[in-house]
Amino acid sequence: MTERKRILTGIRPTGSLHLGHYAGAIENWVRLQHEYDCSFLIADYQVSDYADDITHVRQSVWEVALDWLGAGLNPEGSNFVIESLVPEHTELTTLLSWFLPVSMLERNPTLKAEMAAIEEGEEPGSERKPVPVAFYTYPVMQVANILMPRAHLVPVGEDQLPHIEMTREIARRFNNRFKDVFPEPDALVGRVPRLVGIDGNAKMSKSRNNTIDLKDDAATVTKKIRGMYGGPPRGATEPGDPEENPIFLYLAAFDPDESEVAELRKRYETEGVPNKELKELLTARLNDLLEPMRERRAYYEARMPDVREALEQGTKRFQVLARETMEMVRDGLDLNYLEKY
Numbered sequence: 001m002t003e004r005k006r007i008l009t010g011i012r013p014t015g016s017l018h019l020g021h022y023a024g025a026i027e028n029w030v031r032l033q034h035e036y037d038c039s040f041l042i043a044d045y046q047v048s049d050y051a052d053d054i055t056h057v058r059q060s061v062w063e064v065a066l067d068w069l070g071a072g073l074n075p076e077g078s079n080f081v082i083e084s085l086v087p088e089h090t091e092l093t094t095l096l097s098w099f100l101p102v103s104m105l106e107r108n109p110t111l112k113a114e115m116a117a118i119e120e121g122e123e124p125g126s127e128r129k130p131v132p133v134a135f136y137t138y139p140v141m142q143v144a145n146i147l148m149p150r151a152h153l154v155p156v157g158e159d160q161l162p163h164i165e166m167t168r169e170i171a172r173r174f175n176n177r178f179k180d181v182f183p184e185p186d187a188l189v190g191r192v193p194r195l196v197g198i199d200g201n202a203k204m205s206k207s208r209n210n211t212i213d214l215k216d217d218a219a220t221v222t223k224k225i226r227g228m229y230g231g232p233p234r235g236a237t238e239p240g241d242p243e244e245n246p247i248f249l250y251l252a253a254f255d256p257d258e259s260e261v262a263e264l265r266k267r268y269e270t271e272g273v274p275n276k277e278l279k280e281l282l283t284a285r286l287n288d289l290l291e292p293m294r295e296r297r298a299y300y301e302a303r304m305p306d307v308r309e310a311l312e313q314g315t316k317r318f319q320v321l322a323r324e325t326m327e328m329v330r331d332g333l334d335l336n337y338l339e340k341y
């Protein structure tokens with residue numbers, strides 16, 4: 001029997017997960033978890049305000065695990081991994097840093113945008129912060145995360161593509177120069193590469209406070225969608241351009257009935273459809289999607305020792321893989337000083 005291919009992907013523990021995470025990435029994880037050996041990483045080392053807010057990071061580790069379970073990931077078939085409990089990540093990050101020019105980080109568009117957001121203070125009125133060195137180098141650690149289990153596939157949202165391109169480059173360099181250790185991993189972007197926020201902003205993101213969270217209850221979803229940005233001002237029965245109205249982006253993403261959406265688009269363009277009607281439909285479709293997730297999440301919330309067990313066992317299984325890889329890497333680099341003298 002041939003060995004199954006491996007997936008590595010992850011999320012930073014910065015709070016609850018939202019529809020952007022789901023449509024950009026997690027939906028693919030749920031779909032692929034039975035075909036691949038999967039490791040899902042809670043990347044606590046890579047939070048920008050790690051040192052300022054350890055308490056929040058700690059809480060978020062549990063939030064993420066619960067959201068994953070709610071979304072339908074099975075922690076027995078896959079590894080739920082806490083990054084910092086596998087210290088090999090730091091060693092591999094250091095070793096790989098030798099093969100990565102600073103210019104590669106300087107050019108990385110996602111990193112540039114994230115650093116600017118931190119420095120400028122993301123929300124209106126929030127403080128500017130200096131960017132810690134550890135945040136500047138987080139893409140290198142992400143390279144180490146992906147290479148650690150020698151992953152073949154990395155399902156992520158579009159913003160992560162530059163990091164995966166870096167990973168491929170580093171894997172090639174290492175394999176060519178030292179020893180063939182790493183598969184060159186492919187990226188797999190979700191059905192919605194970058195979900196816009198409910199405020200119309202280009203990315204749904206916690207820091208922009210424009211999210212629908214996977215754990216939001218029906219009343220919260222209703223309220224958030226009622227306040228959602230619905231395109232430029234327009235009379236309720238005035239025709240409009242669906243491309244300018246993000247409600248249509250959401251319907252395309254979350255209404256499984258394509259003909260219903262196509263029909264609405266046509267009506268919107270010709271006779272106009274009040275946003276109220278679009279929002280009521282969207283709310284219903286989102287609640288259909290989220291309700292089973294809420295139920296599964298509640299099940300696990302009442303069984304926190306099982307969640308802890310999932311994290312512990314997944315991390316342990318991953319540690320075995322990590323030790324194996326590190327031996328191959330040290331051997332490739334000839335770092336076994338005391339054995340050969």
Ligand code: ATP
Pocket residue numbers: 010011012013014020021023024025155156157158159160192193194195196203204205206207
């Ligand atoms: P937030 O901005 O809300 O804190 P994030 O982007 O920092 O979220 P990460 O942990 O960096 O969250 O990303 C987790 C995964 O979710 C990545 O694969 C990322 O590409 C994906 N993702 C995050 N937000 C979106 C979005 N709005 N649309 C599509 N994918 C997204």
Ligand code: MG
Pocket residue numbers: 012014
């Ligand atoms: Mg984040």
